[in-house]
Amino acid sequence: MLELFHFLPPLLSGLWVTIQLAFGGSILAVLAAFAVGLLRLSRKAGLRIAATAYTDFFRGTSALVQLFWVYFALPFWGVELDAMTAGIVVLGLNHGAYGAEVVRGAVQAVPRPQYEAAAALNFTERQTLWRIILPQALPAMLPPFGNLLIELLKSTALVSMITLGDLTFQGQILRAATLRSGEIFTLVLLLYFMLALSISFGVRRLERRLAVGRVRRRPMVAADV
Amino acid sequence: MFDWEFAISILPALLKALRVTLQATLVGISIALLLGLVWAFLGHSGRGLPAKVTAASVEFIRSTPLLVQIYFLFYVAPNFGLTLSPFSAGTLALGLHYSAYTAEVYRAGIEGVPSGQWEAALSLNMGRFLTWRSVILPQAIPPVIPALGNYLVAMFKETPLLAAITVMELLQTAKIIGAQTFRYLEPLTLVGLLFLAVSLVASRLVRRLEVRFGSR
Numbered sequence: 001m002l003e004l005f006h007f008l009p010p011l012l013s014g015l016w017v018t019i020q021l022a023f024g025g026s027i028l029a030v031l032a033a034f035a036v037g038l039l040r041l042s043r044k045a046g047l048r049i050a051a052t053a054y055t056d057f058f059r060g061t062s063a064l065v066q067l068f069w070v071y072f073a074l075p076f077w078g079v080e081l082d083a084m085t086a087g088i089v090v091l092g093l094n095h096g097a098y099g100a101e102v103v104r105g106a107v108q109a110v111p112r113p114q115y116e117a118a119a120a121l122n123f124t125e126r127q128t129l130w131r132i133i134l135p136q137a138l139p140a141m142l143p144p145f146g147n148l149l150i151e152l153l154k155s156t157a158l159v160s161m162i163t164l165g166d167l168t169f170q171g172q173i174l175r176a177a178t179l180r181s182g183e184i185f186t187l188v189l190l191l192y193f194m195l196a197l198s199i200s201f202g203v204r205r206l207e208r209r210l211a212v213g214r215v216r217r218r219p220m221v222a223a224d225v
Numbered sequence: 226m227f228d229w230e231f232a233i234s235i236l237p238a239l240l241k242a243l244r245v246t247l248q249a250t251l252v253g254i255s256i257a258l259l260l261g262l263v264w265a266f267l268g269h270s271g272r273g274l275p276a277k278v279t280a281a282s283v284e285f286i287r288s289t290p291l292l293v294q295i296y297f298l299f300y301v302a303p304n305f306g307l308t309l310s311p312f313s314a315g316t317l318a319l320g321l322h323y324s325a326y327t328a329e330v331y332r333a334g335i336e337g338v339p340s341g342q343w344e345a346a347l348s349l350n351m352g353r354f355l356t357w358r359s360v361i362l363p364q365a366i367p368p369v370i371p372a373l374g375n376y377l378v379a380m381f382k383e384t385p386l387l388a389a390i391t392v393m394e395l396l397q398t399a400k401i402i403g404a405q406t407f408r409y410l411e412p413l414t415l416v417g418l419l420f421l422a423v424s425l426v427a428s429r430l431v432r433r434l435e436v437r438f439g440s441r
Contacts, residue, residue: 065413069413073409076410077410185300189297193285194390
């Protein structure tokens with residue numbers, strides 16, 4: 001039992017790397033999701049096709065293969081990224097592709113007459129998007145985005161395979177050094193679980209914040225399959 | 226830059242490894258489909274302790290990384306006298322992880338069966354087992370087959386994680402070729418393309434299923 005306390009410092013330093021990765025990856029993922037999701041609804045066919053190709057590519061190949069490709073193969077094209085940057089870029093772009101579908105779905109769910117009303121009021125396209133459409137689409141995006149962030153958090157474990165010292169990596173090092181695999185991996189799993197719980201807690205608070213002053217149209221049951 | 230001759234020369238080895246990847250996917254999804262049904266049963270068995278324990282376990286499995294679960298099974302099981310080969314530990318972890326997702330899908334399907342069906346079975350004096358087997362499941366499962374199919378594609382894309390415990394699947398093979406030849410560009414690009422090809426075909430098939438079962 002006492003040894004558990006010796007395990008904690010390296011695990012916590014790994015946890016910090018995991019948190020940084022998850023944070024950086026999430027920001028990039030949300031940015032990519034909005035950019036690509038809106039491009040998929042563009043009126044220009046070229047932009048639409050490019051956005052579809054992006055989502056098909058990132059959703060069609062494995063995240064770990066993408067990570068290996070960026071870290072080991074990209075240097076052959078003269079692009080060298082350190083492990084942390086490679087991790088953030090791949091996690092962000094990969095989950096951004098899934099998020100793009102969330103953005104697209106939520107924007108498409110905004111009733112048609114809202115656009116017509118905006119046009120009737122002589123709103124420009126940009127004003128319509130920022131003031132009419134997105135504020136209504138945002139609440140519908142939150143629950144699936146919450147799930148996506150948890151998926152992203154879980155994917156951060158992949159970077160241990162390009163030797164970045166995240167939580168999983170530290171767990172592996174400790175296991176090799178002490179052979180106490182049971183205790184170590186249980187601890188690692190619990191730490192990930194706590195992170196995931198705090199994400200879903202945060203998203204739920206944000207949902208409640210955004211729901212203030214709104215008529216609730218659908219039950220808040222997460223049918224997030 | 227990209228050496229085509231080299232790429233073609235390593236293709237047979239990669240195609241052989243693709244078979245291992247596909248095998249792992251099939252074994253994994255079979256475990257997930259069966260185990261998910263078990264979770265769904267236990268979760269449906271009322272408000273008691275089994276339902277609560279099931280819900281908590283499913284939540285825990287869903288919220289922690291598959292890679293760590295794979296390590297857990299592979300390295301911890303021997304402590305309990307159960308030594309698993311890398312392939313069986315890996316596919317078991319895959320199946321267990323995805324069973325938490327398929328359980329939710331089954332649950333949605335089961336909840337979609339009108340409650341009158343339960344009452345009808347009761348009034349016909351059918352037993353619990355018979356009700357599930359011949360009334361509820363035949364109505365609950367077909368509508369959720371497309372959703373289950375999506376997890377087949379998702380699982381296929383997660384099999385590279387098995388490389389972490391030295392299963393000779395696609396990624397592991399590409400890594401070894403890379404280490405031997407100092408060229409990572411061709412093997413890793415080919416692995417990416419193979420994944421893209423298989424999962425695009427698979428997701429088209431899932432879409433066909435959706436049409437067939439009328440959920441779209």
